[in-house]
Amino acid sequence: MMISLTAPFLLFPTRRDAPLCKLHFLLAGRKVQEADVRLCAPDDADFVGCMDASAWFRQTLEVLSSDADDALLSGISVSDEPPVYTPDARPLLHFTPPFGWHNDPNGLIRVGEAYHLFYQWNPFGLNWGNMHWGHAVSRDLLHWTHRPVAAAPDDTGTVYSGSAFCDAENASGLGKNTLLFYYTAAGGANEWSKQAGNLHTQRLMISRDGGETLTRSDAFLLPHIAGGNRDPKVFYHPESAAYIMVLYLDGSEFAIFRSPDLLHWTEASRLNANGMWECPDLFRLPIDGADKWVFWSADGYYMLGAFDGFRFTPETPVLMAYATRLPYAAQTYANVPERVISVAWLRMKDDTRGFHGMMAIPAELSLRRTPDGIRLAFQPVQELDAVRGEPLFLPRRSDSAEFPLADTPCELLFRCKPNQPLTLTLGGTVLTAENARLHIQPVLGQDAVDAHLDVNEPIRVILDRGVIEVFANGGTFWAALEAEGDLLTKAVSIAGAGGLKVYPLH
Incomplete structure (x- = not known):
């Protein structure tokens, strides 16, 4: 099939359960690119792939495949722009x-x-x-x-x-x-x-x-x-x-x-x-x-x-x-x-x-x-400090507290104090610090995490869309955890909120 590159990008309708098609791209009979693509009909697509074809703009590419007929190849289209996906669901930092x-x-x-x-x-x-x-x-x-x-x-x-x-x-x-x-x-x-x-x-x-x-x-x-x-x-x-x-x-x-x-x-x-x-x-x-x-x-x-x-x-x-x-x-x-x-x-x-x-x-x-x-x-990195907003100090003696994240990444900062257990519920992830021990029960089938805590060092928890990072023991403990994509639309629940600081990250 011949494609006239009237725009710099080629778009490919794909579906994750479609069979792989090996596509060969030729310019004047010379091969210039190759790709394995789960090509499907445009109406069946759950993702649109993209190839930057700007190097051959205003020329004609031939697309060959022994895995796809012309009807399937005809779903490939040209575009002035690459696809744009879910800006509201992306992590912000x-x-x-x-x-x-x-x-x-x-x-x-x-x-x-x-x-x-x-x-x-x-x-x-x-x-x-x-x-x-x-x-x-x-x-x-x-x-x-x-x-x-x-x-x-x-x-x-x-x-x-x-x-x-x-x-x-x-x-x-x-x-x-x-x-x-x-x-x-x-x-x-x-x-x-x-x-x-x-x-x-x-x-x-x-x-x-x-x-x-x-x-x-x-x-x-x-x-x-x-x-x-x-x-x-x-x-x-x-x-x-x-x-x-x-x-x-x-x-x-x-x-x-x-x-x-x-x-x-x-x-x-x-x-x-x-x-x-x-x-x-x-x-x-x-x-x-x-x-x-x-x-x-x-x-x-x-x-x-x-x-x-x-x-x-x-x-x-x-x-x-x-x-x-x-x-x-x-x-x-x-x-x-x-x-x-x-x-x-x-x-x-x-x-x-x-x-x-x-x-x-x-x-x-x-x-x-x-x-x-x-x-x-x-x-x-120290650059994170520069994007901190004004801290929110939660009540030191409160048995429980809750605050909405308002779709803003944030950093939680606290210490594990003797006889002052602290439990954070971060979407479906639960983090507990008690008696110099840290326990994290994550979501999405990830393994639970247990660690000894150095009570002289702060615990830093960074929340972003779809991800939680925890730093403790002066950085010798680092846990990265997958979280819900809509984590920042939820509220964080705290039980035993003594001395917790919350910094919005901009």
Whole structure:
């Protein structure tokens, strides 16, 4: 079927239970895109997928598929705008994609005053697949502006996770302050790359306009090593005067590479970390006047240790950072030397709002001493303090209280005091702090959470549409919980409301 691109976007009526159709897009006989789409008749659709076709605006695309006849393909239409989904149901402080499925944060980097967030994105549906890099920009890490799609699949594979680095010294020869985006071309994940015989390789995109547009570059290629090797994370190690890449290989095995110029890499060591897999990160944090290195993986498992530029030497067993299973694939920001900021994807179940998944509130990382040893701590970024409104102090001696959220995100702040139990009912989620213990009974089939409380540290609870985040014990306890999409239309009930503060977040 031929489509005249009289507008820059193609819309695809889809239904989650429809069979996948493999669509091939050709321009003058040359393949320019491919996608797996659960295509259906327009009247049967429960979601409209979208492809940015602006690169071929005012030209004619041919759409081929052995899975869909012309009647089904005729439901594809052109549009001046992408679809807009449920603005009234979106979280107000947690990032969500404009539509479709999203997962891992990618290419996190600050450029000037702008924080760039790239992410795994399927604009064609509410399921995982067709991995692109989506893109958004923020000046405060809380309010985001969507940008055009940054990268789409090609014959090297779909666009899996990766990281960003600013080449301030022009070590690569690609230009001073050129942004380098290392990513995994997931060869074999689409038919296009299978036909080309490509496997998972590490490749490069560059930006010379501050991250606004990314262009593929042939200046770097790390060939396939093992399994589904993926997720390169790159940084500079001044003590050994080398650029470092950490890469997931297969199973629980990771590799560390070194480079003098950001383009040519030599394997320095391997690390087998039982239970850890994919999305590695390696960064340092201060504690007691010295630095510890943190080796990190997708599920929130991490180890503390030493790093000499060649090898990471663990000094702890594998530890767990998260109190719940919702966060995944966190990555730290590049080009923010004064602090370590991490963003995690939250694996939400709700896919009824035209988008699937969200990001956690960005967190600042630190190390803290605990009775169990040194542990990683999370606190919401300091920018959250700047959006706090005037606090509401609830009565100290009230046995119970209730206040409406008025569709406004808020932060609850309190301490667990001896002989003063406190119970918060947050929609269907119930949080109880009593006798130095915290118990959370969540909704939507999530596991209950129990933890010991440090009574000297405040408990912070952040409420947004569809999500609750709880920080305690100086940040060494962090729980992210899925909540009802209409949570902010409800009232919060408090039993034993001594000393509770409520801050609206704007």
